[in-house]
Structure formats: structure tokens, C-alpha cells
Amino acid sequence: MSAIEAVYIFDEHNNLLLTHTYTARPAPPSILLPLYLQHAAPRPSVLYFPSLHPPTVLYSITQDNLLFLSPSSFSSASPATTAEPLLVLEFLHRVADALEEFLGSPLLAVKIAAHYDIVAQVLAEVADAGVVCQGEANALRDVVETGPGVLNNLLGKVGLPGSAGVPGLQGGARGPLSSIGSSGSGGGAGGGGLQRPGSGLQALQPAQTAQGTAIPWRRSNVRHTSNELYVDIVETLSVTLAPSGRPLAAFAYGSIAFTCKVSGVPDLLLSLSTGGKGAGMGNRGDQLRAVMERTVFHPCVRLGRWKSEGVLSFVPPDGRFALCGYEVDLLGPEAPLTVGKNTYGSLGLPAGVEVTTGLGSSANDFEVRLTQPTTSGGGGSAATASLQSNLSGGSGPGSRSGSFKPGPGSGDSKAPSLENLTVRVPLPAAVRNVTELRPSRGEARWNPADGSVEWKVAAKDFGPLGAVLRCTIQGPPAADGDDAGAELNGMTATTYDYNDDEPSSAYQTQDSQEKRSNGAPEPVSREARVERSRELMPTSATLSFGVKGWLASGLKVESLLLDNKKSRGLGQEVKPYKGVKYLTVSREGIELRC
Amino acid sequence: MESISRISSLLETARDLTLEAARDAGPRKSTRPLPAPQIKKLLDSRQEREVLDGLRRVIAMQYANPPQATLTFFPTVLKTLSHPYPSTRPLVYNYLIHHAELDPDTALLSINTIQKSLSDRNPRVRAMALKTMAGIRVPVISQIVSLAIKKGVSDLSPLVRKAAALACVKCVRLDETTRPQVEEYLAVLLADKQYYVAGAAVQAFMEVCGTERLDLIHPAYRRLCRMVVDMDEWGQLALLKLMTVYARRCFPRRTKRTKRAQTQEQKAQDFYEDLEPEAQQENEADYEETEIPDPDLTLFLTSIHPLLQSRNSAVIVAVARAYLYLSPTAHLPQAIGPLIALLRSPQDIQQVALHNIVQVCLAQPAHFASYYRHFLIRSTEPPQTRGLKLEVLTLIFPSCSPDIQSLLLAELEHFSRSPEDPALVRDSVKAIGRCAQSPNPATSRRCLSLLLSQLHSSDDNLVGEAMQVIRHLIQRSPAEHRKTVVRLARNLDHLTSATARAGVVWLVGEFAYATGEDGGGGVAADVWRILVKGYVGEGEEVRGQIVGLGAKVYLRWLNWRKADGQVADDPEGAVKHEGESNGGDLPSSRSAVDGNDDGEVRGFREDAFADQSPTDQPEHHRQQQQQKKERPHPIELLYQHTLLLARYTPSYHLRDRARFYRALLGTPSSTELASLLLLAPKPVPQAPSPSESRRSYLLGSASLIVGEGLRGEVGERGAGLPEWVEEGREPDPGLRDEKGEERGEYVGERERDSKGLGGMSAGERLDGVLAAGGGAGAKRGKTLDAWLNDDEEEEADESEESGGGSSGEGTSSEEETETEESESEEDEDAGLVR
Secondary structure (H helix, E strand, O other): OOOOOEEEEEOOOOOEEEEEEOOOOOOOHHHHHHHHHHOOOOOOOEEEEOOOOOOEEEEEEEEOOEEEEEEEEOOOOOOOOOOOHHHHHHHHHHHHHHHHHHHOOOOOHHHHHHOHHHHHHHHHHHEEOOEEOOOOOOOHHHHOOOHHHHHHHHHHHOOOOOOOOOHHHHOOOOEOOOOOOOOOOOHHHHHHHHOOOHHHOOOOOOOOOOOOOOOOOOOOOOOOOOOEEEEEEEEEEEEEEOOOOOEEEEEEEEEEEEEEEOOOEOOEEEEEEOOOOOOOOOOHHHHHHHHOEEEEEOOOEOHHHHHHHOOEEEOOOOEEEEEEEEEEEOOOOOOOOOOOOOOHHHHOOOOEEEEEEEEOOOOOEEEEEEEOOOOHHHOOOHHHHHHHHHHHHHHOOOHHHHOOOOOOOOOOOOOOEEEEEEEEEEOOOOOOEEEEEEEOOOEEEEEOOOOEEEEEEOHHHOOOOOEEEEEEEEOOHHHHOOHHHHHHHHHHHHHHHHOOOHHHHHHHHHHHHHHHHHOOOOOOOHHHHHHHHHOOOOOEEEEEEEEEOOOOOOOEEEEEEEOOOOOEOOOOOOOOEEEEEEEEEEEEEEEEEO | OOOHHHHHHHHOOHHHHHHHHHHHHOOOOOOOOOOHHHHHHHHHOOOHHHHHHHHHHHHHHHHOOOOOOOHHHHHHHHHHHHOOOOOOHHHHHHHHHHHOOOOHHHHHHHHHHHHHHOOOOOHHHHHHHHHHHHHOOOHHHHHHHHHHHHHHHOOOOHHHHHHHHHHHHHHHHHOHHHHHHHHHHHHHHHOOOOHHHHHHHHHHHHHHHOOOOHHHOHHHHHHHHHHOOOOOHHHHHHHHHHHHHHHHHHOOOOEEEEEOOOOHHHHHHHHHOOOOHHHHHHOHHHEEEEEOOOHHHHHHHHHOHHHHHEOOHHHHHHHHHHHHHHOOOOOHHHHHHHHHHHHHOOHHHHHHHHHHHHHHHHHOHHHHHHHHHHHOOOOOOOHHHHHHHHHHHHHHHHHOOHHHHHHHHHHHHHHHOOOOOHHHHHHHHHHHHHHHOOOOHHHHHHHHHHHHHHOOOOOHHHHHHHHHHHHHHHHHOHHHHHHHHHHHHHHOOOOOOHHHHHHHHHHHHHHHHHHHOOOOOHHHHHHHHHHHHOHHHOOHHHHHHHHHHHHHHHHHHHHHHHHHHHHOOOHHHHHHHHHHHOOOOHHHHHHHHHOOOOHHHHHHHHHHHHOOOOOOOOOHHHHHHOOOOOOOOHHHHHHHHHHHHHHOOOOHHHHHHHHHHHHHOOOOOOOHHHHHHHOOOOOOOOOOOHHHHHOOOOOOOHHHHHOOOOOOOOEOOEOOOOOOOOOOOOOOHHHHOOOHHHOOOOHHHHHHHHOOOOOOOHHHHHHOOOOOHHHHHHOOOOOHHHHHHHHHHHHHHHHHHOOOHHHHHHHHHHHHHHHHHHHHHHHHHHHHHO
16 A cells, blocks of 8 residues: 655765665665756656656655655556555655654754664664554654663754753743743743753663553653753744735744653643634634634644634643644635735734835836835734834844844744844846845845845844835846847848758748847837836745744743643652743745735 | 644754754764674674674664675674663664575574564564564565464554554565465454554555455444544554545445425425426426435544544545545535645645645535635745646636636736746646636636737747637637637737747638628738738748638638629629628628728728838739729739749748648639638637646545556556445445444444544543543553553552652542543433433
8 A cells, every 4th residue: 555665865965875675676776866866956746757667756855955765666566555645755754853853953964874773773663664654753762772872972962951952942032931821830940950961861761661652652751850841833924915015815834843841641731822813703712713724733632622622632742743733814714805904014024025116217126125014003913013012122222231132042922033034036037137236224135046136134224114125137138229230130031031941941030030029119218118127127026034932823822731630650749841932934935926 | 734843943043053063073983984803793792782882883884875795794693682682682673674685594593583582571572573573585484474473463462463463564575375364364453452553454454455355344344433533644544545445345325316405585486386386396406416325434434534633644635535535525625624734734745735636626626716815826836836726726716706816817917927937927828718718708708808918918938828828719619709810910010929920820710701701801811911911021830821821711712702603693692692601790791891890900901001011912902892803803813922922932841831722722613622621620629727637546646646647556447446336236234233242342432422533532532531440451452541541550659669659649539530520421421322
């Protein structure tokens, strides 16, 4: 049905890093890689090579610059034994996740090369003779033998606190979250735990426990000296704006990443609140479900509780995992297409972009304007308002005793911080050069390689007045009007007119067409210029940024409770340290058409 | 759902990556290669640490690129098997599986040791031994493996039973003759009460038996359906695939004709007009066929519903597949939202998901209409994704409201104007063309005018593509588009794209004759006249079309003259005849040529004169209006002139074509053959959705993505599922009945009674724990809860040791309360049942 035949891993220079064959005799990597590279990037994740014997479908994913390939041949005598594409792709993602669990994030070629023994065990455990049998990275900890020596080496990389491995996880970005729940008093304990070296994890504890793990996704016998729980909610924006600036589609794709370092088998209850959205419709669960649409969950989540009460109740795996994915339609479910109601401002995003094309005397200029949208008439949520007051307050000098700087240190939920503000304007291939770039703030750069203008504005420069970038475009030489040349070509063409030669006739045909298109009226009127430079104008612009401490959807973590009654192996007096982090990113996610 | 590593990468900054890279790039002591004798020495050591180090080096050599010879260590490595260290065993097994095939004799030496481990006290060791033994690819041991599996099947630990299930696959691959035994083992394992054993058994079943031997499934069917929620994703996938086929083979499709739900009006009508009820009942349209699903099929379909919230995209597509092919009306709508959710997964999965969405969309476009926002194209997407999104947009177009339709058209128009990507332009223009096929005339007119306006663009590529699509639309219903053709002909003055010009000329030749049927060929003749003047400046493609146009007009003229001669000499008669044969619109079309109502035709004729250079036939126009019998007809003259031009064309092809026309139309009296050739009705071009050709492939299959039927997926019967079994030929439903004594052992049984199995997950069971109280652990089939219980006891012991006696009390008291709860639940259940 679904046999994985092999996994090949290549490093960022496409050097073979690892070959693991599960079953049969798949095509070797040395043959597959050139075929894969033949395809022009971006390469599709499923490629078919009928020329190979047997014909092979190649699946590929890229993770942390490493390339994972898995071939699947179609010669098998027994029918209905071919792998489904999504199964293979999901499997490859799980392999990458599992390797990251053991080797630390990000996955690097050197790490794999240094720990072939662990990688080999992981690969052998996730699929048995090609039948995928274990997808839970955390449960693999029970079976993969890291040995006494390796574990110490790895401690820094498995995301345990106190190591330098994951600075992003422990910076001041997470507030102590005193507002969370009644039992969230673990600030002091957590602080102590932060600096503790990871010796709490018993180094020589044998991985093979006698019993199977009770819960398929959680390794058994979890022990932590400092008990910690972290909720990271990340929302990725995907907004499409019409040329008028009206949003056509606006989604926030959210993921809840959960880090659990609690001994025993904790039973957790995570309540979210909508922050005012969807008020007045049903109970809290209904409101929440109206905001968080099309949710998917880690298998640990009890779907019944979510359906009935709108809370996430679960026994987590140990360590870091993706708890939940959802999406939020920022336009609202039944948004009409009328102009009046939906403006960009009502989305409540911290920055907007406008593009005006065809400016200047010869219509060769365009202007990009970065704006801070104003919430019109209280259309935005309270969260938005507070965000904006914070943003403007933060950018002013001396506020918050000068500690408000962009960087990992800022950006808790009290004072969201905007960073990495970047506008990218792709230009048509016909554009030869961008002669002038005049940003009012920040830095702008014309990148001829991918034909785009990139404009970065530091968050501290981005005030309520916004910023402007003006560019002058230079088109192809033909546009400068050498009509004489075209005329000449046309004449040459006529001399060949009676030549029977086939190729030259083709040439002539081409030329006559060229004459047609280039033989524009000689006095180049402004209209013609505008017409011509319109083809050189950008058709889209994208805006990227990240906001720490704020979610576009307005979701908030209301409480995170550890059910002491249902949890096992955790002393009654243990109060885990809890942290919450919000992050909204737009990776070229806001796109303006123009 | 995004994988955790991708989410993490969003959270961590680039700086961290480089820091870490720098730290890790440093030299590592352990990777420095050692000479072979030294490694052997390490392996022979008595210290665990040294042996482990040696094994690590061997494994590293085995995986390193280029691979190094590690076969020489085989005996030494095997010797370490005798050590009781748990840490070295996985590595040795790994080495053994990898090398066994290369040196079977040495590998056989290890069998004895492994067999001993099969009866180890630790179930993990037993499972690993079984797994390794089956993995040794040496056919002579197949019977030993089979025996080992037999032992594993009845093992107390589910871990071992799971390993046994997976070993079945390897055993059959090793030696086909063990199949009968293995099928026996599988039948036992399929009935296992432990969900992850059953899941693995289903996976193994699919590998070993494919979709044959469905008789093994009958007894386990209901149990498997109930357990599917708890299985791991891979077991779920296998089960979904299996059950979809099973349902087609075992549940006949029963339908019942029922009366369609009536509207209010009809009801009122019925009330007052009950005098003639017979007439009402005769009406076929009042009835529709509704399916009566088998209760067992319904059990399957409802129990997989919670899987739609799985994080695994493959599972969601597999559920959608089951719904699409088993219950497209009742259940499929629930799967649409989760399918849409796949669009936010990583790029690689998104593409495959889109292929599947298109496939569902072909079957049921209306369900996707409200999700149009998800399919708006973004400039950063790869071309494959864009193409698929465009396809979805056009598929849902007919079922959208007018507001949304105009939005979608604006969208398509925007992307048809992206000069940097010709493929996108082509796709968008074609998409507009497909939208124009909408049954609503207003929308199709709108699409057409959009396309027509695109002809004015300066992008030759766009104009060419737009023309192509316009041509197809006109060909589809030429009668409606006569004026469009005339308007297009007028565009010839400024059209620059050669493809577009050729397309217009062809259209004029095919469809413009009807507008000016005076025997003179109407607009077509005039267009021809003007084009001939510019013949020299045209490209070869256009020249060919001009010659073709000339031949067609000339032929029509000949036909007309012939008919004219036959009917009467009277021109009035001829006019009448033509009028009849062409739908009787002659007067207006007559006036179209020289009259006042059709400014376009007039306009372009005047234009023709305006830019007329000194031409060789200045009098043609006049001649055409006042036909003089004594002089050759202008059409004849024009035709001769055109052929002359073509004769001195550089292109072989065109000269050849001209010679062909000359011969074909050489004798003006016999035009039958020429009419057959030139005036034959052209087949209407089909512009199906690009994925239409993939329609026969199964949702979720690789063929669907690749677009080719792949061996192994496409059997002799075709790519899809088997047809529904005929009524009366299905297996007896009684086969699926479970034996009464098994009831109540698996917690799921209780749920079925309470009909609450819909939203239950493994975690859910954890709450409802202990209906069986503490005694559940003692039973043979351990449930998840039983495991938890065990753990709890252990934990309690341990915490007491560490001085935390309170937790022990806590758990016991909790146990009491939970038992009470579950008792009350049971009462409720009982109430439901009775």
C-alpha cells in the first residue's frame, strides 16, 4: 500500500549526506539527483521520471536547506501497493521533525554527519521495511538509543533551557504571564530553572523502558527538575489587496507551538479567548470557533472538549510540538464586496503599503508609500488600538525608559514591537535599470538578479507619518525611440523579399512584424510614453514584517491550567512556570496589486 | 498543519542559526576516522562505552559518503551481540540488517542469539529481535521467521504484537510461500483489541493482500471502524484505503425513489388541486433517488468524521476520498473545509493538495464557491500552484454570485496583464474563455467583451492568446457572434500580433459570409480586398489565411452563381433564395454592406480607402456595387490576383497551397468537391478544464498528480475504485456480526451503545476512564486507559519513595470520583439504549 522505498538526504550544495534504503531496489541517488536538478526551480514536490527503469516518482521536500528525496517505483507486481503522494511527503516532514528532535534545530549537515548512529536508528524506527510505523518524534525517544556519551553532547540542542542552543526560546520575549490562570505563580521557580544546566535529565537512564509507552505520542518516564510550559502562538498573514487598497482576501494562518517540560504525565487545559471578536454569538466556545476556523489538532487534543466547550484539553508529548493549526478570516465570514465596509484600516494591521505608478514627466517613476493605517471610526479591535498607541509611544524618544529597542529583548504582549519592515517590488523583466531610488527613510536597493526593488525600513524610523520611496525606471533601449533602426530593418527585409530561401523568409517575416510594432508614430506623445512605460511598471508589491507580542486575530491565551487531579507523576506542590509568546509575521504576506 | 520545525524557524531569528552553525562547524573528536584494527579492538573491548564507540564508528562508515567498506567487521560486530548492554543492541541490529544480504552465511550465525532474545523478559527487546529477524533478507530462514511471528502474535505485550504485524510484510517479501501462514496471523492480528496493533495489522494487510482477501476483514470490520480514531495516522491511512474498497465491494448501492421536498407554493397548490392527484404523481421530476446506506457503511462514514481534524494532510485527503466515492451527497460537504485548510500547509504539500482539490471540485464545484478567497493568486507562488488555482476559480465561477463573478473576472484580467510571465497570461486568458462558457448569457457576453478589449493591448502574447480563445467561443455558437466577427475584422487595422491577425482572417472566412449575402461575399469579400493590398507586409501565417479566405469567398461566389443560374435569371429570385437559405435576414445584411445601420463595416471600408496607396485595382469597389455582366466579376479578378501573389511567395508551403486551390477551383462549374473540402463545418473546439483528463484517476493517488496512469495504480479495470457490488452478490452482512462475549472488553463498545463515538479521541477515553475501574488492567486486552492506570500506580509508588505521599492519596481519591462519574455515565447510556 504505502511502502517508502528509501530516503536520501542532500546538503545545501546537493552533496549526498545520507542514504537509507528501506525496501526493494530503488533508483540510486546518483541517478535521481541530476534528474531532479534538471527541472527548473521552483521544482514541484512530485516529479515523474518515466525514462527510468522501473518508472519512478520522486518526492522531495526541503527543510533547513537540506534536501530530502524519496523515490517510489511503479513496477511492483502486486497492484495497489503504490505510495500515496501525501503520505510520502508527510513522512518526509516527520523524518525531518524527528531528526530535529534529536539533533536540535536547525538541522545542519554537520550534525547529521556527526551522528550517523542516531540518524540511522531514527530512520529505522520511523518506518519498518518501508511501512511507516512511528511518526511521533517524542515517542522515538523511548526506542532510539542515544547512549551515555551522546546525550550529554546533545543536551544543548534538544531545546532544554539553559543551553545556548535555542536563544529564541528563552529570551525576555516571554513575560512571566502573571495574568494567566490562578496557578501561574511559578515566576521565581522558572527563573531559577532557566539557568540550570540540563543535568536534570538523567543522563544514563536507559531509553528502553520495559513497558510500552502508555500514550503513543509521549515518551515514558519523563523527569524534569524545572517544570515549564510555553505557549507560542504564531500567525502568518496572507492578505491580498486590490489596486484601490481594498482587501480582497485577508487571512491569518495560525499555529500554536507548545513546549512542555513537565515530569510525569501532565493533563493540561488551555483556554483561549477571542479578545472581543465574535461577541454576542453563543457561548465562549462558539465565539472561539467562529474566529478559529478550519482547525487541525495534534492527536493529543480531545476533540470532544473542543466541540463542546471550546477549550483545548490534552496530555502533551514531552518537549516541543505543534498543538493546533487554525486560520482566521480577518475580513469576517460574510464580508460583502462593497467598498465602504472593508478597508485596509479595519484589518488592524500595523503597516500598509500603497503604490502609485506612472509618475514624473515621462511617466517613468513610481512611488511606494508605507503607511500606518488609521482605524476608522473604531472599526478596529481594542487590541489594534493598543498596539498602535504602543507603536507610536515606543518610537518616541525616552518612552519606557529607553528600553524599547527592536530586538529579541522587546516585544512582550504589553508592548508589541514591529520589526523587519520590508517592501519588495518585483519589476517586469523588461526593466533595464532603476536609475533613481529615493527613500525618505530606510534603505532601498535594486536587485538586478531577481529584478526587484527591496526597501527596508527600521522600525524606529517608521512613525505615524509613514515613509515614501520613489523610483525611476529605465526601460529597454528600443523604448528610447530609435525608429531609424527599425526602418532600416524593414528596408533590408524588402531586399530579401524575392529570395526563395526559407530561413531568410522567416527572418523577413519577423522583421516585418518588428517594423509593425516598432514603427510607432515618430512624435512620441505623452500618452504613448505613458502607454509604453506602463508595461515597465510593477504589477505588485509585497510587504513583510514581524510583530512580537501581538496577534492579528486578537486571540489571547486566557489560562493554561495543569489539572493536578488528572495528571500523574507530578507532585501536588509543583507549579510549573508558564510563558506565552505571540508573534505575527508577514513573509511577503501582504500583497498589493497595482 | 505546519510541521513544528517550520514554526520554530519562524520564531527563531537568523542570527541564532549562524551562531549555531559556527559552533557546530567546529571539528569533532569522534568523527575522526580510525584505522580498522583499532575499531576492531574497540569492538572487542569489555567496556560498554568502548564497544558503543566502535559501533558508532562502524555505522558512521556505513553511512558516510562515499561509503566505506564495513563488511570486514561483520564477525566482530556479531560477537558484541552476546553483551547484555541495551545501548549497543540497536546499532548491532541495524548493522546486521544492512549487511545480512551481502554475507548470508555470517548472518545466519546470529539467528540463534536473536531467537534467544525473542523470549527476553523485556517486551521491547522481544519486539526488536522480531523486527530484526524478519529484516534479515536471507530466504532460508523464512520458516523460522514465520514461527517467530506466530509466537509474537500471541505475545502479551502489544509492542511485540505490533512488531509481529509488521514482520508479516517482510516475511511474505522474503518467501512468497509463507503467504497462507501469514494470512492466518494477520486475521488474528486484525481482531486485536489494542488499537495500535490493529492499525499496524491493517497496514500489513494492505501490503500483503492488497485489496484481495477481504473475507479476513468481515469479522473485524465494526471493531476497526470504531478504533480508527485512536490509531496512528499511518494506520488510519491504510484503514481508509482498505475500507473504501471494502465498502464498494461489500455494500450494494440501494436507492429509493422518494418524493422531492416540496416548496411552499407546491404544497398550497396540492391543497387546492387535490382533484387531480394522478397528474401530480405522474410527474417524474417530483421524485429523486435517495440512497439508503447500509448501517455498517454509515458506521464507517461517521467514525472517520473526526479524522477531518487530523494534522496529517494525507489523512484528510483520504477521508475526502472515502466521502467522494462512497457518499458524495451526504458526507462530502463536511470534507470541503478541511481540504481548504490544506492550502496553508507547506508549499510541497500545498501543491499536491491543490491537485486533489481540483479533482473534488470537478465533481462538486458548488461546494467550493464560498471559499473563492482562498484561491486568489499571489505573485509569490510557483507557476504550478497558480495554474491549479486558476482552474479552481474557473470551475467555481458558474456557481458564484454576480458580485463574486465580477471580482473573479477582474482578477483574471489582472493576471492576463502580467508581461513577465507568458504562461500565466495564457492560463488566465484561457480561464476567462472557460468562464465564458457559463450558461448565463450575460456573463458570457461580459467575458467576451473583456477578451475583445484585450485585443487592444500592446502585449502581442496576450493578444494572440485572447484571439485564440475568442475564436473558440465564436466557433461554438457562430450564429450569436456575427457582429463580433465584423467588429474583429475592423480591428485588423491595428492588430499587430500575427497569430491574432491570422485568427481574425480565418473567422471572417468562416463566419462572415452570412452578413452580406449578395453573391458578392459581403464583409468577407471586402476584408479580403483590403487585406490583399497589404499582402506584402503580412507574415506567412496571415498570408496563408488570406489565400484561404480568398478561396472560400470565391467558392461561395461560384456556388451562388450556380444556384442563381438554376433558379432563375432574375436577381430578385436569387436574393430571395439566399434569404431563405440564410435565415431571411437579407435586407438588413444587404444594407450592412452599403447601408447606414452598421457603421463599423462602413467605417472600415472608408479606412481602407483612406490609407490606400496607389493600388492596382482602384475600381473594384465600384465594380462590386454595380455588377456588370460583360466584365469579369471583381471577385473572380481578386481571386486571380491573390493566387498570383501567392505564387511568388517565398514559402513553399503557401505556393503549394495556392496551387492546390487553383486546381480545386479550376473548373467553375463543378464545385462540389471544393465545397466539401473548404466549406465543411469545422468541429467545435473543446476547451475543457486542464485537469479534466485526470478525472478518472483516484483522489489522492500519484497518477492524479503526475497526470499519467502509473502501473500499480491503474489495473486492467481502470484507475478508479471497483464498481459498487450488485445487489444480491454482496457478502452476507451477518459475517460482520461480532461474537457476544467480546462485548465490553474494549471501551469503544460502550461508546457505540451511547452513540458517542463521533468525537472521541484517545485522550477522551482517558477521561471516561475506568468504567472498568482498577480491574481493567487485569484484563487481557489492555486499553489505553489500562496503560495509564499502570503508569499511575508506578508513579504513585515512585512518588511515595521520594517522599511525596500526598500524590498517592490524590490519585486514589480521584479514582473514586472518576468511577462515580463513569457510573453515572453508564446509567445515562443505559437510559439511551432502552
